[in-house]
Amino acid sequence: MARVRTGEGRSLGRRFGWLWTAYAVSAFGTWLAFDAFPLIAITVLHAGPARVSALAAAGLLVGAAVAVPLGPWVEFRRKRPVMIAMDLVRCAALLSLPAAFLLGGLGFVQLLVVSVVVAAADIAFTAASGACLKTLVEPDDLLAANGRLESTTWTATMLGPPLGGAAIGLFGPLVTVAANAVSFLVSAAGIRAIGGTEPRPARSGAVHRAGPRLRAGDLLEGWRHILTSPALRPLFLNTILVSGLIMATAPVLAVLMLGRLGFAPWQYALAFAAPCVGGLIGSRLSARLAARFGRPRIMLVFGTLRACWLLGPAFVRPGVAGLVLVIAVELGLITCMGVFNPLYATYRLEWTPPDRVARVLSAWSVTSKLTIAAMTGLWGLLAGLTGPRTAIAIAGVLSLATPALLVRNRGALSGPDVLTQVGTSASVKNEGEGGPIMIEIKSIEKPDDRRDFPRGHLEIANLSGLVFGKATFEPGWRWTESVKDIAGTDLCEVHHNGYVVSGRMHIRMRDGAEQEVGPGDVFVATPGHDAWVVGDEPCVVFDFAGGMGEYAKAKH
Known part of the structure; x- marks a missing residue:
């Protein structure tokens, strides 16, 4: 478990500072233009209650539906370019409204389309920004970073609508929409200022070998x-x-x-x-x-x-x-x-x-x-x-x-658990008087390999010649039904030294001996056994024996 840092009086780094600035500007812009769309529909386009309701519903429903394939698309791309692109898309979409009004061509359909585009871009931006935040700050600083973003949200929520209401009263709702568009442009500039290199995300395990093309299962x-x-x-x-x-x-x-x-x-x-x-x-x-x-x-x-x-x-x-x-x-x-x-x-x-x-x-x-x-x-x-x-x-x-x-x-x-703490692999070595001293850390949540099998999957990390495995077994999983055909043996022939994080599993040995393990249990299971999940909760197990490199591995 990550240590809890308050983060008070301490900088989280220049790069987070730019992300925070970008977020603050766009948040204030969004709340400044709060309820601008229905006000435009009512005061400018003279829409009735049915159309105003349809506008509110369509932005959420259609925008969310459009955003479904955007999550996988964002996952395998650099996050900051995606965030900049979504800011620019929202800026352009919003600016089209005052531009169309000035040209005398603003209509309800355009307002509807813009609301959908903005809603979908919001979801894509949120997905990318969460992944970006995780790479910009240390795991122990995540809570402090999220606290600062949350305080910014509530400050914008408190100040934005009253200021926006005053602006709408003086200048009309289209002016606040234009201000919101500019806020996304400034946000894009702030994200661009984060700087540094961002490696292209790679798919792990079997997914990586399938290539970069988006698959139906990714959705x-x-x-x-x-x-x-x-x-x-x-x-x-x-x-x-x-x-x-x-x-x-x-x-x-x-x-x-x-x-x-x-x-x-x-x-x-x-x-x-x-x-x-x-x-x-x-x-x-x-x-x-x-x-x-x-x-x-x-x-x-x-x-x-x-x-x-x-x-x-x-x-x-x-x-x-x-x-x-x-x-x-x-x-x-x-x-x-x-x-x-x-x-x-x-x-x-x-x-x-x-x-x-x-x-x-x-x-x-x-x-x-x-x-x-x-x-x-x-x-x-x-x-x-x-x-x-x-x-x-x-x-x-x-x-x-x-x-x-x-x-x-x-x-x-x-x-x-500390072994599943998401972080960056690291290695520290030193030559002491008694020989080499080494500390090596690797995240099991960023595995070297992943194997999927019916009703479960396995994540493997290799560390200093040792093999660590994290296995997740879904309700209904049983070795003889899910893994037997892959392994090519009648029983599991892998030795396990395991720790059960959650869920329960029943183990039956070749000689008929049986035992059930649950959360907090450590266990040893020698080769020659069957096992199955008990109850309706997935069973998550860590294995330290080193034999998981052969688990659920097809025999040729």
Whole structure:
């Protein structure tokens, strides 16, 4: 597990500084132009409610669908050129709107297309930037880096919409769109200034031998990795559900506050802008809390607390008391998110191998956007049938069940084992008085070889003549059914010295002796055995015996 550094008062390097600057500029530009598209549709194109709703839904749904092949495409390319390209694409797409308006040719179809292009480019940029961040800072500094990016997000969220609203009132929504476009241009320049060389990513193992062409299986690799990872799967489901429920209730709460309860628009804006200071505070405290109390505990506590606030807005009343209630609820929610989000982003990167980061982040973003779009539509229908308060209350009650996913996963929240810590291979040698002294480190998550077999895969790292293996066996895996035909033997003839990270496995020896191993167990299994996964959780095993070089290797 990586050590927790707070990062306070310490530079994370010039290259991260440029990435941070680029992110800050584009984040402020995006929030400055918040809600500009629907305002353009309403005030410039005079679109009705149906078209405005279609504009919001299409940007998420179609943009997410278009982004599905972008994750694998980004994975096997240099990340910074991809980020620059996505910035330039967003800049050009957004600038086309004021240009078309000045020429008298702005139409709803163009607005729709631009929203789709920007949404797809957002996902591709996010996937590439996560992979880029992982290469720019040391593993121990990931939390500090994510905390700084998170604090920037909440600062932009707090300041951008009020400034953007003032700009829209003075100059119209197209001016804020142009400002957002310029922010992406400045972001591209900042990323270009990072400098240094970036090697072209190579596919590992059998995939590498298949060549650089995108394969159909690559499209689903991000989801496959998430859903087969006992560490990532519960966190994925938790964050997707919590985000979906929060965003689904936002339009319903707007209808309740601005319609039935009669709050003024400035009061509504204040209720959601002022609490963003909690996100800034939370993100600043995140690393310090993790260093003092332990990352697993803080992640579990604040991941649970952030799910407890959504029920509050169902009880909002007219007047000052109602406004104070919404501000208090939002402040609590956003503060918890500010603490939780850097920890979760760091944890996700630590548990994702370098050659899958872009695909995992892309799959995560696509699923999140699709879920938000679907749940927003569903809660709109629910509010129409039951009323806004009831719809918000249902979301609040459902959100109270989401921490169960984190509690179930509490054993893995400490981060990956030191042997799976994602980093860069390194070797330190010194000639001491007693002979050569050597420290050599290599990441098992950046394997020298990968072998896939039915219901499982093996990652192999060679270190100073030794062979280390990390095997992942899915529910339903059994050696005699999945590996026997590959090995060409009736039983497994590889000697194992293993450590079980997660899941359970039953081992039966040639002479009939049987034993079951589970998380935390170390075991020895001599040649001549069968084995199978027990239960519905994948079994992850580290093997140190050195024989994994022959495991699941076809005999010729």
